Amino acid sequence: MIYPHNFEQKIGFDQVRQSIYDLCLGSMGKKYVEGMKFSTSLNYLKGIHSQTAEFVRILQEHAGFPTQNYFDLRPDLERISIEGSYLTIEALFDFRASLESIFAVRTFVLKLEEEDFPALQKLASEIHLEKSLLQKVYHIIDEKGVIRSNASPALAGIRRKLIAKEGQIGNTIKSALRLAQKAGWTDKDAEVVMRNGRLLVPVSAGNKRQLKGFIYDQSSTGQTVYIEPAEVFELNNEIRELQNEERTEIIRILKQFSSYVRSFLPDILIAYRVLGIFDFIRAKSLYAIGLHAIYPRTSSTPIVQWHKAIHPLLYPLHKKQDKEVVPLDIQLDSRRHILIISGPNAGGKSVALKTIGLLQYMYQCGLLVPVREDSVFGIFNAIFVDIGDEQSIENDLSTYSSHLRNMAFFTRNANPKTLFLIDEFGTGTEPQLGGAIAEAVLENLYFQKAFGVVTTHYANLKLLAGKHTGIVNGAMLFDQKILAPVYQLLMGKPGSSFAFEIASKTGLPKKVLTAAKQKINQKHLDFEHELQQLEVEKKQLSKQKEDIAFHTKKLIESKNKYEILLQKIKDQRSKLLKDAKKEAENVIAQSNRMIEKTIAEIRSSQADKEKTKRLRLELKEEQEKLIQKTEKKTREITKKKKKTNSATDEPKRKLKTNLEIGDFVKIKDSDVIGEVIQIENQDVIISFNQIKMTLQASKLEAVDEAIAFKQLYGSKRNNTNKILNELNEKASTFKTRLDLRGKRGEEAMDIVRHYIDDAIMLKIMQVEIIHGKGDGILRKLIRDYLSTIPEIQSYGNEHIERGGSGITLVRF
Numbered sequence: 001m002i003y004p005h006n007f008e009q010k011i012g013f014d015q016v017r018q019s020i021y022d023l024c025l026g027s028m029g030k031k032y033v034e035g036m037k038f039s040t041s042l043n044y045l046k047g048i049h050s051q052t053a054e055f056v057r058i059l060q061e062h063a064g065f066p067t068q069n070y071f072d073l074r075p076d077l078e079r080i081s082i083e084g085s086y087l088t089i090e091a092l093f094d095f096r097a098s099l100e101s102i103f104a105v106r107t108f109v110l111k112l113e114e115e116d117f118p119a120l121q122k123l124a125s126e127i128h129l130e131k132s133l134l135q136k137v138y139h140i141i142d143e144k145g146v147i148r149s150n151a152s153p154a155l156a157g158i159r160r161k162l163i164a165k166e167g168q169i170g171n172t173i174k175s176a177l178r179l180a181q182k183a184g185w186t187d188k189d190a191e192v193v194m195r196n197g198r199l200l201v202p203v204s205a206g207n208k209r210q211l212k213g214f215i216y217d218q219s220s221t222g223q224t225v226y227i228e229p230a231e232v233f234e235l236n237n238e239i240r241e242l243q244n245e246e247r248t249e250i251i252r253i254l255k256q257f258s259s260y261v262r263s264f265l266p267d268i269l270i271a272y273r274v275l276g277i278f279d280f281i282r283a284k285s286l287y288a289i290g291l292h293a294i295y296p297r298t299s300s301t302p303i304v305q306w307h308k309a310i311h312p313l314l315y316p317l318h319k320k321q322d323k324e325v326v327p328l329d330i331q332l333d334s335r336r337h338i339l340i341i342s343g344p345n346a347g348g349k350s351v352a353l354k355t356i357g358l359l360q361y362m363y364q365c366g367l368l369v370p371v372r373e374d375s376v377f378g379i380f381n382a383i384f385v386d387i388g389d390e391q392s393i394e395n396d397l398s399t400y401s402s403h404l405r406n407m408a409f410f411t412r413n414a415n416p417k418t419l420f421l422i423d424e425f426g427t428g429t430e431p432q433l434g435g436a437i438a439e440a441v442l443e444n445l446y447f448q449k450a451f452g453v454v455t456t457h458y459a460n461l462k463l464l465a466g467k468h469t470g471i472v473n474g475a476m477l478f479d480q481k482i483l484a485p486v487y488q489l490l491m492g493k494p495g496s497s498f499a500f501e502i503a504s505k506t507g508l509p510k511k512v513l514t515a516a517k518q519k520i521n522q523k524h525l526d527f528e529h530e531l532q533q534l535e536v537e538k539k540q541l542s543k544q545k546e547d548i549a550f551h552t553k554k555l556i557e558s559k560n561k562y563e564i565l566l567q568k569i570k571d572q573r574s575k576l577l578k579d580a581k582k583e584a585e586n587v588i589a590q591s592n593r594m595i596e597k598t599i600a601e602i603r604s605s606q607a608d609k610e611k612t613k614r615l616r617l618e619l620k621e622e623q624e625k626l627i628q629k630t631e632k633k634t635r636e637i638t639k640k641k642k643k644t645n646s647a648t649d650e651p652k653r654k655l656k657t658n659l660e661i662g663d664f665v666k667i668k669d670s671d672v673i674g675e676v677i678q679i680e681n682q683d684v685i686i687s688f689n690q691i692k693m694t695l696q697a698s699k700l701e702a703v704d705e706a707i708a709f710k711q712l713y714g715s716k717r718n719n720t721n722k723i724l725n726e727l728n729e730k731a732s733t734f735k736t737r738l739d740l741r742g743k744r745g746e747e748a749m750d751i752v753r754h755y756i757d758d759a760i761m762l763k764i765m766q767v768e769i770i771h772g773k774g775d776g777i778l779r780k781l782i783r784d785y786l787s788t789i790p791e792i793q794s795y796g797n798e799h800i801e802r803g804g805s806g807i808t809l810v811r812f
Contacts (some may be wrong), residue, residue: 001381001382001384002382003383003385003406003409004406007301007385008361008363009360010248010357010387011354011358012354012358013361013365014357015313016287016312016313016358016367017034017036019287020036020283020284020287020367021033021034023282023283023286023287024070024283025067025068025279025283026070026071026279027072028074028279028280029070029276029277029278029279029280030074030277032277032279032280033103033280033283034157036366038364039363039364039365039366040364040379040380042298042379045379046298047119048366049295049298049368049675050118050295051119051123052281052284052288052295052366052368053295053368054117054118054119054120055194055281055282055284055285056289057116058112058120058285059282059285059286062112064733065282066101066104066105066108067282067379068101069098070098070101070276070279071094071095071097071098072090072272073094073095073098074272076088076091076096077261077265077268081262085258085260086251086254086255086257086258089250089252090145090442090790092137092140092141092254092257093141095137096138097739098275099129099133100134101275102127102271102275103129103131104128104135105124105275105278106125106127109121109123109124110125116710120281123274123276123277123278124278126270126271126274127270128267128270128722129264129267129268129271133261133264135601136260138256139151140253140257143737144737144768144798144802144803144807145770146802149226149323151250152249152252154249154255155246155250156250158249159244159246161242162239162243162246162489163243165235165238165239166239168235169199169235169236169239172229172231172235173194173200173201173229173232176192176201176231177191177192178441179211180201180207180211182201183207184207185203185207185210186201186202186204186224193226194800195216195217195226196216197800198216198228200211200216200226200227201226201227201229202219202226203224203225203226203227204223204225204638205222205223208225208227208486211227211229212229213227213228214228214230214233215227216228226259226436228486237297284366284367284368287367288368291315291316291368291370292310293312293367293369293371294369294370294373295368296369296373296375296376296377297376298376298377298378298665299378299379300378300379301374301379302334302337302378302380302417302419302451302453303332303378304330304331304333304356304360304419305330305332305333305375305376306328306329306371306375306376306377307329307371307372307375308329308361308371308372309330309355309369309371309375310325310355310370310371311325311330311351311354311355311358312358312359312362312370315370329489330352330356330489330491332451332453334449335469335470336469336470336471337450337451337452337470338442338445338451338452338453338471338472339448339452339453339454339471339472339473340442340455340456340461340465340471340472340473340474341454341455341456341474341475342455342456342457342461342473342474342476342477343475343476348476349455350423350588351456352453352476353387353423353455354387356421357383357387357421358780360377360380360383360419361383363381372431374488379417380417380419380451381415381417381418382414382415382419383418383419383420384406384407384409384410384413384414384418384420384421385408385420385421385422386403386421386422386423387421387422387433389798404437407437407441410422410441410445411448413783414448414450415449415450416448416450416451417518418448418450418452419450419452420450420451420453420457421452421453421454422452422454422458423455424455424456425438425442425454425455425458425461435458435460435461438456438458439460439461442454442461442464442471446470446471449470464527472491472589474489474490474491475490476487476489476490522583523542535725552704572682588737659679659697659702660679661677661678661679662675662676663676663702664703664704665684665700665701665702665704665781666674666701666703667695667699667700668699668700673707673708674686674687674693675708681695681697682696684696684697684700698766730758730761734758734764736764736766736767736768737768738751738755738768738769738770739770740771740772741771741772743769743778745778748771748778748781748782749781749785752769752782752785753785755767755769756785756786756792756810759810759812760789760812763812765811766809766810766811766812767810767812768808768809768810769807769808769810770803770806770807771806771807771808772806773806776805779808782808786808791812792810792811792812793811793812794810794811795808795809796808797809
């Protein structure tokens with residue numbers, strides 16, 4: 001249950017709905033946005049949240065999801081369920097395009113890893129259409145929306161006759177034009193013109209009786225008339241008969257195809273429903289990405305356990321203004337289920353209240369929410385709000401009367417699964433009486449175990465937290481040094497209204513403030529002062545806690561870093577020892593082989609003195625070589641050991657005392673490597689991936705040249721491969737026909753710009769842009785843009801038989 005009737009406008013969900021509506025590609029997705037509503041089914045919500053969360057991953061990790069031709073052909077398809085009805089050529093063309101999108105979406109999703117995208121794959125598998133249906137459509141209509149001549153033998157024959165007749169007309173017209181030019185009835189450079197689909201010869205008005213035929217038009221000055229020769233008139237009549245035959249045959253083909261489609265209608269309608277749902281999910285996912293929204297943890301019981309919650313409407317607004325939105329931390333559960341927020345005016349109380357209502361409603365409408373990952377959302381069966389002024393002249397209701405009417409509804413309908421939100425509780429009447437009624441209403445809701453958040457300035461409501469364990473205070477913090485709110489909610493303590501401090505800042509005279517203080521109870525002032533002191537102490541403790549957490553995190557990071565380094569050193573030492581042992585064994589084995597060979601030769605020569613002397617010399621030389629080799633290897637191992645040992649004492653390379661142009665360096669505590677290109681005193685200008693940056697030498701440390709080359713040029717090679725892959729993917733999916741029908745001007749122009757850029761990049765020679773005829777506004781916008789592109793050789797209307805001024809043909 002949602003209350004009141006204008007609940008969505010009260011909390012701002014109507015703006016959220018409109019934002020998602022604008023992100024849809026077609027009318028089917030937009031209808032789902034319009035139908036989006038509050039749900040209390042946990043299983044249902046888990047399903048649609050999973051779909052959106054999975055699609056967010058698709059948008060972030062997988063390029064190429066199909067986004068064209070999300071046409072809704074269901075009305076046309078439902079109409080042909082009646083025997084004898086048929087799809088029009090225009091509907092068939094859209095049917096072809098949207099069928100392509102349906103198959104493309106299904107193929108794209110089903111190719112993903114099943115364990116990563118189970119919800120979306122389950123949805124895509126609901127499409128049970130055979131590719132033969134699309135092949136049948138291809139056989140009938142081409143990619144330009146024209147019925148193919150080979151759709152039937154009869155149509156092919158009719159069109160052959162039409163072409164022959166049109167050829168005869170062309171030849172006859174040309175002959176008539178040459179005769180008129182030769183006789184001087186028209187200019188030598190005159191050309192055949194077309195009026196209302198007829199080819200005509202221009203003749204000067206004074207000679208209009210010389211050429212036999214029918215006058216169909218004349219120039220604006222009346223000096224020239226346009227004549228259809230008599231022979232052409234007869235041929236045109238024959239062509240009209242053939243055109244009637246062509247239309248009749250096309251209708252027969254369309255009826256035959258519609259009869260074929262009729263048997264597949266249930267599956268086709270399901271496929272269109274799925275396409276609309278994918279459009280809806282995509283729009284929700286794009287909206288979620290813009291807010292950094294996530295799929296939080298879920299509880300079947302009512303609970304609000306949120307961390308770093310952001311107001312969805314304030315975030316994009318503040319982002320444009322380069323301002324920060326202060327996140328909200330809040331926790332309500334069965335033990336503490338009512339929160340009373342107090343604090344200064346314009347301190348963020350109402351924003352906090354609306355954030356709670358809007359995020360809970362978004363979550364139960366199936367949207368991802370901008371909170372931290374460890375946040376928990378529960379399920380409420382009802383949300384009631386009392387926000388803003390509800391005066392009604394027609395119903396004779398004052399502001400306070402409307403609040404009382406709302407309170408009456410709350411108390412009658414609240415239960416342990418209700419979330420109520422009340423802004424400025426108790427205001428609108430005499431403070432003491434209003435406060436007493438508010439306290440009684442709040443206690444009634446407390447005993448009904450309803451969950452709720454209220455904002456107030458009344459002290460008696462703040463004191464309720466001391467009477468009832470399930471009620472907790474919350475304060476909107478206020479910076480007393482600069483006398484300004486910080487828009488941060490702190491749960492556990494009540495907030496001060498800071499009325500005197502704010503009044504002082506506005507310039508109210510000091511004597512007036514002094515007189516005001518004397519008129520109120522001193523205990524109330526002491527209470528306000530105590531609240532201020534508690535806020536200050538709480539803020540200090542919070543800052544200390546953050547500092548401790550930060551340093552603890554750094555300590556853990558350092559510990560992990562040195563443990564990894566130590567293990568690496570141990571592994572290197574073990575490898576060095578193993579290599580040294582293996583080398584020593586090789587040396588010993590080689591020496592033994594040499595000795596055994598020498599002994600064998602001495603024995604075989606029967607101890608010849610000269611030969612024995614020579615062998616001893618060779619043995620000595622070989623021994624010296626082995627000794628030198630062993631000493632060299634020992635020096636290498638010793639050098640490696642020293643280098644390894646020095647790493648334990650100084651894991652980071654020392655900065656060169658005198659940097660030179662061409663040295664490779666990196667910023668301390670980062671992995672970004674750059675090259676020194678200029679040095680000015682203590683400032684060093686570094687090039688990081690062609691981005692220049694000036695830094696102090698003390699903030700830099702030297703990097704080994706081999707490591708720098710590997711990172712810099714290895715990454716460039718990877719980037720090149722990535723670019724080539726992207727170009728291959730664009731080339732494989734690029735279509736030479738862009739359909740913009742149904743698009744608004746700004747949206748269409750954005751698509752055209754990207755499309756033309758891709759065509760130029762891929763070196764496409766010719767493309768067609770379908771914009772329709774209409775008032776010609778979209779056509780003018782597109783052609784004005786095309787005129788500014790130097791790579792475009794020409795553009796203009798397609799042939800009159802293939803769409804004419806409804807299609808712009810572009811040549812590069």
